[in-house]
Amino acid sequence: MNILRAEHLGMCFGVRDAIELAMQTAATQPLTVLGNLVHNETVLARLRAQGIQFQNEATAVTTPQVMITAHGASERKLAETRARGLTVLEATCPLVHLAHRSLKKLVGEGFHPVIIGKRDHVEVRGMTEDLHEFDVVLDEHDVANLRERPSFGVIAQTTQPIERVRQLAQRIRERWPNSEARFVDTVCQPTKQRQHAAVELAKNSDVVVVIGGNQSNNTRELVQTCGLFCSRVHHVQTVADLREEWFQPDDNVGITAGTSTPDSVINEVEHQLRELASRLITSAGSESEPNFVRDLMPTTFNQR
Ligand code: SF4
Numbered sequence: 684m685n686i687l688r689a690e691h692l693g694m695c696f697g698v699r700d701a702i703e704l705a706m707q708t709a710a711t712q713p714l715t716v717l718g719n720l721v722h723n724e725t726v727l728a729r730l731r732a733q734g735i736q737f738q739n740e741a742t743a744v745t746t747p748q749v750m751i752t753a754h755g756a757s758e759r760k761l762a763e764t765r766a767r768g769l770t771v772l773e774a775t776c777p778l779v780h781l782a783h784r785s786l787k788k789l790v791g792e793g794f795h796p797v798i799i800g801k802r803d804h805v806e807v808r809g810m811t812e813d814l815h816e817f818d819v820v821l822d823e824h825d826v827a828n829l830r831e832r833p834s835f836g837v838i839a840q841t842t843q844p845i846e847r848v849r850q851l852a853q854r855i856r857e858r859w860p861n862s863e864a865r866f867v868d869t870v871c872q873p874t875k876q877r878q879h880a881a882v883e884l885a886k887n888s889d890v891v892v893v894i895g896g897n898q899s900n901n902t903r904e905l906v907q908t909c910g911l912f913c914s915r916v917h918h919v920q921t922v923a924d925l926r927e928e929w930f931q932p933d934d935n936v937g938i939t940a941g942t943s944t945p946d947s948v949i950n951e952v953e954h955q956l957r958e959l960a961s962r963l964i965t966s967a968g969s970e971s972e973p974n975f976v977r978d979l980m981p982t983t984f985n986q987r
Pocket of ligand 1: 754871873
């Protein structure tokens with residue numbers, strides 16, 4: 684059984700920096716995070732153990748300081764939070780800030796804003812709460828329901844699959860050929876790298892294990908993407924979710940993980956798979972040594 688690790692996987696710099704900022708701050712003063720700092724229960728449990736509190740609404744906050752997550756927030760929400768006398772610490776990812784600025788520019792130039800993403804996702808709410816009029820689209824049905832406008836300014840939630848985003852931007856152009864449609868690509872580079880690496884991984888694997896929280900949007904997107912190229916894809920939150928019956932001794936097993944999955948969780952899953960590979964080889968009576976790591980991604984392995 685070969686274990687393949689995607690060339691790009693796991694926690695992105697935006698989430699990593701936000702967690703570090705929360706930990707550093709909580710070491711000296713009480714801190715409440717507004718919303719989920721990261722869609723991963725393992726990490727959240729570690730942060731709670733450091734005394735960090737989590738609330739969805741500023742009205743429920745009892746510490747003098749609150750943190751905005753890497754997903755960002757609207758100006759309106761920031762102002763409302765400060766108006767309650769709370770000190771706001773912003774851990775908004777710079778690439779989310781970039782998406783906000785791109786949207787503001789489009790609106791300033793008179794384009795009707797269209798965001799490709801999930802309407803209820805915290806990042807999309809942060810982008811749209813300051814706007815009077817906007818549309819959020821996730822599929823072709825949503826595009827078909829758009830009202831005609833002289834011009835559309837199209838951006839994306841940073842964690843949407845770039846192929847879907849390009850396709851929907853193109854659909855908007857086709858649906859309203861007489862309107863101007865300007866598309867600004869705001870899908871972040873770490874998401875693109877993980878999606879691209881997941882495709883390569885799935886093409887070279889008999890079975891793929893995607894590691895990430897159940898609430899993680901980009902983890903679910905990775906599961907979907909891998910499913911297009913590999914028929915056996917399993918989503919696990921932690922090593923406890925792995926099932927031996929998913930694997931055969933001669934399988935190429937790919938591992939990838941969402942942008943909120945910590946290295947420790949990925950390493951535990953990989954370690955367990957290596958042990959399983961060893962057991963399967965032994966029980967199959969093979970005299971050959973298991974080839975755990977294929978040459979496909981030697982750099983990635985050497986870096987760990
Ligand atoms: S997924 Fe992208 S935009 Fe979101 S925190 Fe990570 S790097 Fe930033």
